[in-house]
Structure formats: C-alpha cells, structure tokens
Amino acid sequence: KAxxxxxxxxxxxxxxxxxxxxxxxxxxxDILDHVEYTVARSRFSFDxxxxxxxxxxxxxxxxxxxxHETQQYFKRKDPKRLxxxxxxxxxxxxxxxxxxxxxxxxHYADALKQLGFDFEVLAEQEGDAALGNGGLxxxxxxxxxxxxxxxxxxxxxxxxYQYGSFRQVILDGxxxxxxxxxxxxxNPWEIERVHVSYPVKFYGTVEEDILNGQxxxxxxxxxxxxxxxxxxxxxxxxxxxxxxxxxxxxxxxxQDDMESYNTGxxxxxxxxxxxxxxxxxxxxxxxxxxxxKELRLKQHYFFVSAxxxxxxxxxKEEHNNFExxxxxxxxxxxxxxxxxxxxxxxxxxxDEEHLSWNRAWDIVCKIFSFTTHTIQPEALEKIPxxxxxxxxxxxxxxxxxINCNFMEELKKKIGLDYSRLSRMSIIxxxxxxxxxxxxxxxxxxxxxxxxxxxxxxELLKTKVFKDFYELWPQKFQYKTNGVTQRRWIVVSNPNxxxxxxxxxxxxxxxxxxxxxxxxxxxxxxxxxxxxxxxxRRLNKIRLAEYIxxxxxxxxxxxxxxxxxxxxxxxYKRQLLNLxxxxxxxxxxxxxxxxxRRKVVPRVCIIGGKAAPGYEIAKKIIKLCHAVAEKIxxxxxxxxxxxxxxxxxxxxxxxxxxVPGSDLSQHISTAGYEASGTGNxxxxxxxxxxxxxxxxxxxxxxxxxxxxxxxxFGAKVHEVPTLRDKGSARKPSLQFARIVRMIREGYFxxxxxxxxxxxxxxxxxxxYLLEHDFxxxxxxxxxxxxxxxxxxxxxQMSILSTAGSGKFSTDRTIAEYAESTWGIEPCKCPF
Ligand code: TH1
Numbered sequence: 117k118a119x120x121x122x123x124x125x126x127x128x129x130x131x132x133x134x135x136x137x138x139x140x141x142x143x144x145x146d147i148l149d150h151v152e153y154t155v156a157r158s159r160f161s162f163d164x165x166x167x168x169x170x171x172x173x174x175x176x177x178x179x180x181x182x183x184h185e186t187q188q189y190f191k192r193k194d195p196k197r198l199x200x201x202x203x204x205x206x207x208x209x210x211x212x213x214x215x216x217x218x219x220x221x222x223h224y225a226d227a228l229k230q231l232g233f234d235f236e237v238l239a240e241q242e243g244d245a246a247l248g249n250g251g252l253x254x255x256x257x258x259x260x261x262x263x264x265x266x267x268x269x270x271x272x273x274x275x276x277y278q279y280g281s282f283r284q285v286i287l288d289g290x291x292x293x294x295x296x297x298x299x300x301x302x303n304p305w306e307i308e309r310v311h312v313s314y315p316v317k318f319y320g321t322v323e324e325d326i327l328n329g330q331x332x333x334x335x336x337x338x339x340x341x342x343x344x345x346x347x348x349x350x351x352x353x354x355x356x357x358x359x360x361x362x363x364x365x366x367x368x369x370x371q372d373d374m375e376s377y378n379t380g381x382x383x384x385x386x387x388x389x390x391x392x393x394x395x396x397x398x399x400x401x402x403x404x405x406x407x408x409k410e411l412r413l414k415q416h417y418f419f420v421s422a423x424x425x426x427x428x429x430x431x432k433e434e435h436n437n438f439e440x441x442x443x444x445x446x447x448x449x450x451x452x453x454x455x456x457x458x459x460x461x462x463x464x465x466x467d468e469e470h471l472s473w474n475r476a477w478d479i480v481c482k483i484f485s486f487t488t489h490t491i492q493p494e495a496l497e498k499i500p501x502x503x504x505x506x507x508x509x510x511x512x513x514x515x516x517x518i519n520c521n522f523m524e525e526l527k528k529k530i531g532l533d534y535s536r537l538s539r540m541s542i543i544x545x546x547x548x549x550x551x552x553x554x555x556x557x558x559x560x561x562x563x564x565x566x567x568x569x570x571x572x573x574e575l576l577k578t579k580v581f582k583d584f585y586e587l588w589p590q591k592f593q594y595k596t597n598g599v600t601q602r603r604w605i606v607v608s609n610p611n612x613x614x615x616x617x618x619x620x621x622x623x624x625x626x627x628x629x630x631x632x633x634x635x636x637x638x639x640x641x642x643x644x645x646x647x648x649x650x651x652r653r654l655n656k657i658r659l660a661e662y663i664x665x666x667x668x669x670x671x672x673x674x675x676x677x678x679x680x681x682x683x684x685x686x687y688k689r690q691l692l693n694l695x696x697x698x699x700x701x702x703x704x705x706x707x708x709x710x711x712r713r714k715v716v717p718r719v720c721i722i723g724g725k726a727a728p729g730y731e732i733a734k735k736i737i738k739l740c741h742a743v744a745e746k747i748x749x750x751x752x753x754x755x756x757x758x759x760x761x762x763x764x765x766x767x768x769x770x771x772x773x774v775p776g777s778d779l780s781q782h783i784s785t786a787g788y789e790a791s792g793t794g795n796x797x798x799x800x801x802x803x804x805x806x807x808x809x810x811x812x813x814x815x816x817x818x819x820x821x822x823x824x825x826x827x828f829g830a831k832v833h834e835v836p837t838l839r840d841k842g843s844a845r846k847p848s849l850q851f852a853r854i855v856r857m858i859r860e861g862y863f864x865x866x867x868x869x870x871x872x873x874x875x876x877x878x879x880x881x882x883y884l885l886e887h888d889f890x891x892x893x894x895x896x897x898x899x900x901x902x903x904x905x906x907x908x909x910x911q912m913s914i915l916s917t918a919g920s921g922k923f924s925t926d927r928t929i930a931e932y933a934e935s936t937w938g939i940e941p942c943k944c945p946f
Pocket of ligand 1: 250
C-alpha cells in the first residue's frame with residue numbers, strides 16, 4: 117500500500133512539473149492565463165483592475181504552494197503550535213507585501229512591464245482588508261508577519277466580517293459612516309474551505325445525563341449556525357514558510373429544521389435560516405467603550421467555538437491524551453475579546469470529552485496567555501449575567517464554578533477580606549445588573565498576563581490588576597509592542613529601503629532590524645544626508661499630491677509636514693493639537709509683517725475615524741474642518757500655515773502619509789496610551805516625534821535620546837494630583853482665549869462646540885489639556901527651531917530610523933515565543 121501511494125505521489129509530482137516558475141515568461145503566461153480563465157476576460161483586452169485581479173491570482177498560486185508545503189511540514193514535525201486569537205486584523209493591502217515577502221517583486225514588475233503595465237499602478241487597484249479598528253488590529257497583522265518570518269509554527273484565527281471598518285465620508289465637515297463593501301469585487305487573498313466547517317450552538321438549556329454511573333451535563337441548544345473557514349496565507353520574508361490566518365464566516369446550519377418546512381412555511385423557513393449570516397456580518401466600530409450587546413457576544417462565542425473545534429480536531433488527529441495538550445498547543449488571547457475560550461475549553465473537556473473537572477482545569481491553566489491592551493475601565497468587557505445565561509447557559513454555570521473554586525482558594529490565602537474578595541471575583545455583584553468581568557476571568561485562568569509596554573505593565577500592577585499582582589507576581593510580564601519593518605519600510609517606503617540597504621551594504625536589516633543601528637555612523641555624513649533628504653522630499657511630493665486630490669488644498673513641499681493620524685479620542689488629544697494650531701494662526705495674524713519671515717511654514721495634517729456613537733470625537737472632526745476653512749482661506753496666512761483633514765484613514769493611507777511626514781504627534785495624556793504603535797512607524801521612517809512620555813514613547817526616548825525628540829507634558833505619576841487640583845491651578849490665559857474663540861463662534865457653528873469647550877475647561881479638563889498646553893507650545897517651538905537647521909534636523913531624522921530597531925514585532929514575537937508561549941521555529945526546508 118505504502119509503495120503504491122509513493123509511486124502515485126511521484127507520478128503526480130512529475131505531472132506538476134515542479135513548483136511554479138518565476139522567470140518573466142512564465143509570469144507573463146501565468147498572468148494572461150488568469151486574465152482568460154479566472155477573470156474571464158480576453159487576453160487581448162483587459163483594464164488595470166482586471167490586470168490586478170489576474171496578477172493577484174498568479175501570486176495567490178505561489179502562496180498556496182508554499183502554504184501547502186509549510187502545513188505539511190508542520191504536520192510531519194508536530195511542534196508545539198501557537199494559536200493566535202484576535203477578533204480584529206487590519207491587514208490592509210496584500211499584493212505588494214506578498215510579492216516582496218516571496219522575493220519576486222522585481223520579477224513581477226519586469227513581467228508586467230513587458231505586458232505594458234506598471235506594477236505600482238496595479239497595486240493601487242487593491243482595496244484594504246480592514247477587519248479591525250485601530251492599533252490592536254494592526255498589531256495583530258504585524259505580529260502575523262513576524263510569526264511567519266521567524267518560522268514559528270503559528271496560526272491566526274479571526275472573524276471574516278462582511279463589512280469591515282466603516283468608510284468615513286466627510287460632508288460639510290461632518291463625519292458620516294458608510295458600509296465598507298470590501299468583498300464586492302472578490303477577494304483573491306482568501307481560500308474558501310467549504311469542507312472545513314463546524315456547527316456553533318446558542319441558547320437552549322442544560323440537562324443532565326448519566327453515563328457509566330457518572331452524571332454529565334448536556335447542553336441542548338436552541339439555535340445552530342455553521343462556521344465556514346476562509347484561509348488567508350501569510351508569507352514570511354526570506355523563508356518559504358507561509359502560515360495561515362483562518363477567518364470564520366457564519367452560514368445557515370446544515371442541520372435542517374424539518375419542523376418549519378413541514379408546517380408549509382417554506383419561504384419563511386429559508387429567510388429565517390439566512391439570518392445566521394448576520395453573526396459575522398459587521399465589525400463593531402467602537403474600539404473602546406464596551407456595550408453588552410447580544411450580537412457582539414454571539415460574535416465572540418461563534419469565533420471561539422469554531423476556532424477551538426478546529427484546534428482540538430487537529431490535536432486529536434495526532435494525539436490521544438489531553439495531558440500532552442500543553443506541550444503541543446499555546447493559545448494567545450488578544451485582549452479579553454476571545455476569553456470565552458476559557459469556559460469553552462472547560463465545557464468541551466468536561467461535558468464532551470468527559471475529563472474530570474480537576475484534570476480539565478489543570479490543562480486549561482497551562483495553555484492560555486492573555487495580553488491586555490488598555491487600562492481604561494470603560495474598555496474592560498463586562499457581560500451581563502442574564503445575557504450570558506440566555507445565550508450560553510452552560511458557560512455561565514462553568515464561569516460560576518471557576519469563580520467559586522477561585523474564591524475558596526483565595527479565602528485560604530488572604531482570609532475574609534471581603535472588599536478584596538469582591539474586587540477579585542469574576543462576578544461583579546454591585547450595580548443594577550450583575551456582570552461577568554472578562555478581565556478577571558482572563559487573569560485567573562491564564563498562566564501569563566502581558567502588558568504592551570513597560571509603563572503599561574507598571575499601571576497594571578499598581579492599578580487595574582493590583583490585587584492579582586500581589587497574589588501572583590510571577591504571572592505578570594510585558595512585551596513592548598512593535599511594527600513590522602517589512603510593511604512599514606520595505607513596502608511603504610521603497611526609496612528609503614533602497615537607501616538604507618545601499619549605505620549598510622546589505623539587505624539583512626529586513627530580517628534583522630537591529631542592523632539599522634549601523635546608520636548612526638553616517639548620521640552627519642553630508643552625502644548620506646543629501647540622499648536622505650532627497651528620499652524624504654520625494655515622499656513629501658507624493659503626499660502633497662494626495663492631499664490636493666483629497667482636499668483640494670495645495671501645500672508647499674518646503675513647509676514642515678506635521679501629522680497626527682490615529683483614531684479620534686479625547687485621551688489622544690487631537691483637540692490639544694487643534695488648539696495649538698489656532699494659537700499659531702492667532703500669532704501669525706497678530707504679527708508684524710516683517711516678523712512673518714521668521715515663521716516656519718507648516719502643513720498640519722490630521723486624520724482618523726471617530727466611533728459612530730462618540731459625539732465629542734465627531735465634534736473634534738467638525739472643529740478641525742471649521743478651523744481649516746478659516747485658515748486655508750486667509751490670504752494673510754498663505755503658505756505659513758495650512759490645515760488639512762485626510763478622510764477615511766486606513767492602512768494604505770498610512771503607508772502614504774507616514775513616509776511623507778516630518779513631525780508626528782503622539783500626545784495622549786500620560787498614562788492613557790497603553791503602548792501606541794503609530795509612533796514606531798513614524799520613527800522607522802525618519803519622522804521626528806513630538807510626544808508625551810506615555811506608553812511605548814518612554815522606551816523610544818531611551819533608544820534614541822530625548823535630544824532627538826520633542827517631549828513635553830505631565831508625567832504619568834503627576835497626572836492624578838494635577839487632576840485633583842483642577843481649577844485651583846494657575847489658568848493659562850492663552851488657552852482660555854482660544855477656547856473662548858471656539859465657543860463664541862470665531863470658526864462658525866457657535867452652539868455646536870459648547871460641549872467640546874466644557875470638556876477642556878476648569879474641572880471639566882479631565883485629560884489635562886490646559887495643564888500641558890504651555891509645555892506643548894514650547895515643544896512645538898523647539899521643533900520649529902530644529903527644522904530651520906536642516907543639517908541638524910536630518911541628523912535627528914537619521915538617528916530616529918537608526919534607533920528604531922527595538923520596535924520591530926520581530927523582537928516582540930521572539931520575546932513572546934521564548935517567555936510566554938514556549939514555541940520554537942519550525943523552518944520548512946527548500
Ligand atoms: C490599543 C491601545 O489603545 C494602544 O495603546 C495599543 O498600542 C494597541 O491597542 C496595541 O496594543 C487598543 N485597541 C483596543 C481595541 C479594542 C479594545 C481595547 C483596545 S486597546 C476593541
């Protein structure tokens with residue numbers, strides 16, 4: 117039998133003619149075949165979009181080859197695997213990233229040229245995959261790139277939302293949300309696996325059964341939905357390893373409800389079944405405040421249940437003893453969103469696999485690690501007990517049992533300290549409704565809890581999880597976030613990439629980013645500076661063209677491009693930026709004509725989405741437009757100051773904006789940004805940072821030195837006292853004057869901005885805008901001063917890139933692999 121199988125395999129491989137070839141002729145034939153047979157257009161006439169489709173399919177073929185090889189290799193080697201669970205992945209575009217990681221970008225560019233197409237133009241045809249909101253989701257995407265590149269045997273799991281992050285449309289300066297029809301034109305980057313599907317249960321009751329004299333719980337569901345897998349290959353750079361991101365879509369269950377068909381209401385029965393698809397229909401657009409909505413909870417469980425069925429099935433194919441599961445499987449929880457997985461594993465083990473509670477619990481405590489991404493209380497997920505009890509009745513019982521055991525253990529350790537016990541309980545009893553605290557569940561059941569920057573861990577230890585830290589200090593760690601240099605330099609800034617490789621004399625930094633340090637020795641070199649400045653200028657030209665196309669505003673390339681792009685949030689203080697801009701405008705207006713020559717011209721760029729229900733954030737967007745209208749049309753100001761809002765900020769917009777900026781702002785109130793990752797993208801691209809000592813910026817300061825940045829504002833430990841002092845502080849007259857201008861309608865919309873102004877005045881100033889205003893202006897003045905001295909500025913810019921090595925997800929992932937997941941590389945041989 118084995119001999120027969122081998123002979124067949126050899127014959128098939130012979131038929132296959134080895135792997136796909138990457139010479140120009142093969143690539144052209146391939147692309148044209150896809151034009152004809154996949155896109156079904158004539159090979160003699162097809163447009164740019166059709167060319168993009170055919171091109172992507174040809175790349176996809178190559179991804180699939182490596183995907184197969186890698187998965188077979190993992191299966192054969194059977195290493196410990198990491199399963200990375202995240203409800204959000206912001207992948208952006210895939211084409212350029214894929215061909216670069218496969219090492220065949222130039223091959224494709226040549227092949228296309230001979231067909232009369234330009235690679236870059238075709239790459240622009242692709243829309244973003246935006247299955248996430250902000251930093252957390254892009255972090256998950258960057259981490260996938262590093263997991264693949266570092267050859268780790270890992271898979272990502274997520275949801276395949278039919279509608280990703282909403283499209284932000286600005287009308288009259290107001291944000292409107294529109295659906296993101298990202299799948300309408302097909303998605304060549306995914307592989308639908310119709311045969312990989314699992315039933316997911318909801319509602320119903322819990323009953324008891326007896327088997328071999330033992331009592332068991334059986335969950336009799338009230339609703340069943342099918343989860344279908346869509347695989348998205350993730351190629352590593354400089355390796356053949358291609359890992360998988362498996363996303364689930366909801367489909368009506370294959371188990372027919374005969375009852376409703378038999379009653380004769382055929383149409384209604386079908387229509388009702390179709391509703392199953394709503395579960396994976398839409399991404400929740402709010403990245404902070406958590407609302408206990410049933411659909412959201414359904415999404416969480418749907419995702420968790422399908423992923424675990426898949427993971428456990430794979431484990432059982434090769435193993436028959438769950439005791440070895442912790443040696444073979446690590447489950448990473450990205451924030452609390454997937455933490456129902458804990459209760460689900462307990463349920464499967466106890467109810468379906470018939471393990472004893474204690475054995476199941478032992479295993480569970482060894483497989484989960486949890487990373488938290490915030491400290492803001494409104495983001496901590498709390499599920500109303502009644503909601504969980506109706507949707508997932510068995511899970512509620514299990515969570516109660518876990519909590520009960522935990523409370524007993526805890527009492528033995530800390531005695532009857534009831535206030536501490538109630539703080540640490542998974543069940544929140546206070547308040548009008550009882551809630552399940554998902555964060556407590558995650559901490560109790562995970563072997564490791566990670567923060568996303570050093571300062572974030574400090575705050576977790578001393579505030580949010582203080583009680584838990586005192587109980588289990590060894591559980592708490594941090595892994596400072598990173599970004600992938602493949603996407604954020606190689607893909608998005610090809611000129612800088614080439615320049616770095618030229619001066620370092622190697623491309624090795626693309627896999628080993630610490631080598632960027634080697635740029636330090638050329639930081640003051642006149643030739644290098646010249647080339648550096650030229651690259652940056654070309655990027656600014658590209659950005660200026662985009663700005664003009666999007667907003668109609670013509671901007672000067674010589675001006676300093678000053679950028680703040682990120683989700684709009686009070687704690688991120690876009691309003692401080694705007695107040696600073698108004699102040700600058702006011703100064704220019706009140707200046708003698710002769711003094712204006714000394715002003716450093718600025719183009720202020722703001723971009724970001726506001727959660728649809730977040731009124732204050734939406735008002736900030738409107739204020740930005742109102743201020744821009746006034747400034748940009750003031751002939752007395754001209755090129756000295758421009759303000760533009762870039763609509764519909766997403767990954768591909770960031771790829772354009774980041775390389776073209778001179779200065780970027782990361783100005784959250786200290787203690788509020790758990791890490792921040794935008795700062796790292798700008799840093800890598802040689803953009804200087806104007807920032808508070810918050811989140812990962814604290815560590816950036818250590819790497820590149822405060823003298824190469826513009827740091828301002830209250831420090832973390834000062835914030836609570838400053839807030840308590842409130843209006844007792846010395847008021848800033850300048851600040852008050854500007855707030856009054858806004859309030860009194862200097863920029864129009866008089867009544868509309870009142871609540872914005874209330875939120876930053878006197879005791880209302882929760883995020884300390886007024887307190888930090890003065891030092892903010894000083895930092896801005898130092899930035900102006902530095903910009904005038906272009907030699908110094910360029911040196912700072914080079915030193916920023918040179919010092920950015922620590923902030924690669926390659927480092928983050930290597931740390932997780934070593935001290936949290938316990939996994940090792942598994943490199944597929946050539
Ligand atoms: C962000 C944090 O705000 C940011 O500081 C951090 O760099 C990033 O995560 C990655 O670690 C968060 N995003 C979310 C999204 C949701 C809930 C909480 C957070 S915290 C949905």
